[in-house]
Amino acid sequence: MLNVHQVAVAQRLDPVSFTAAEGEVIGIIGPNGAGKSSLLEVLVGSVIPHTGQVLWGEENLIDARPMRRRQLVSYIPQQSSVFADITVTELLYEATVNLGWSRAQQHDNIAKLLQEFDLQPFASRSILRLSGGEQRRVHCACALLNQGPLVIADEPTAGLDLYHQLMLLELLVKRARAGALVMVALHDLSHASMFCDRLALLDRGQLIQIGTPNEVLTATHLEQIYRVQVDWFCDERGVAMRPHRIIEKP
Structure with a gap:
């Protein structure tokens, strides 16, 4: 069980509190500058909050x-870079x-992840000779080699084609x-509604609401926070949407 209690980062994140359990996929959503990355950086330890606690069980x-x-955390950062001229397999071994x-x-x-991430054709190729999307898949595979019970992913689908997203x-x-708690920041709200059990909606550093996709992705939230109106479409896999910008009157 993850217990985030009154966690705040100066000028980036107001006090945030919520709990989440193993087995859940929690989507972190919100417009640019909402505080999504700040929250995830606190969870992985790259940012120290000025108030609050983050407990994993009693730890x-x-x-x-x-x-x-x-040991505890698998982390896919928003941006990753590799400058060494080594092969994909060598990088995975380093991970x-x-x-x-x-x-x-x-x-x-490593063999399993090469297959899962569709990287077998590139196993012996230098990572510097891959496209940006192919490199992104390698970085995601490196992060998920760690079998820790807490998976943090900050916009992991950025740069990937639709199939690999x-x-x-x-x-x-x-x-x-399989028993991990997954927390993933996403901009694609259709993907968030399809793949996440609950969504945490942030705006301007504040946690607006946490709940099921149906509870959070309301017309009011989309209009007030995202400044869009949407047409909704439902199929057997979930909810998709067609957004329309709200044009402010002069």
Whole structure:
């Protein structure tokens, strides 16, 4: 169980409180500058809040040592860069350092992720010779090698084509159903409604509401916070929308 209590970051995030449990996919949504990345950076330890607590069970994540945090958290940052001229497989092996795996475990888990992320054709290719979307898939695979119970993903689908966006989101849901808590920042509200169990809506550093997609993605929230009106379409996989900008009168 994750318990976020009155966590705040100066000039970026007002006091935020919520709980979330293993097995859930929590979507973090909101317009640009809403505080989504600030919240996730607190959870992974790259930003220290000036107030509040983040508890994983009885353990305070804010005070956790880096090695302990690495055991607990799988993190896909918003942006990743690699400057070394190494192959995809070599980078994945580097990502297993300090995970305590045998050589056989490294081989088996890397082979599995190469298949899941559609990276087998690039296994022996330098990562510097991949497209931006292909590099993004490699970085996501590196993060998910860690089998920690808390998965944090900050706009992980950015730069991916539609096929690989759906692939990644399905993998994140799979991790949750296997017992992890997944928290993922998304801009695509259709994807958020399809793949997330609950949504946390942020705006200007404030947590507006946390609830099911139907509870959060209301016409009022979309108009007041996103400044759009939408037509809704429902099918067997979830809810899709056609947005229309609200044009302010002069």
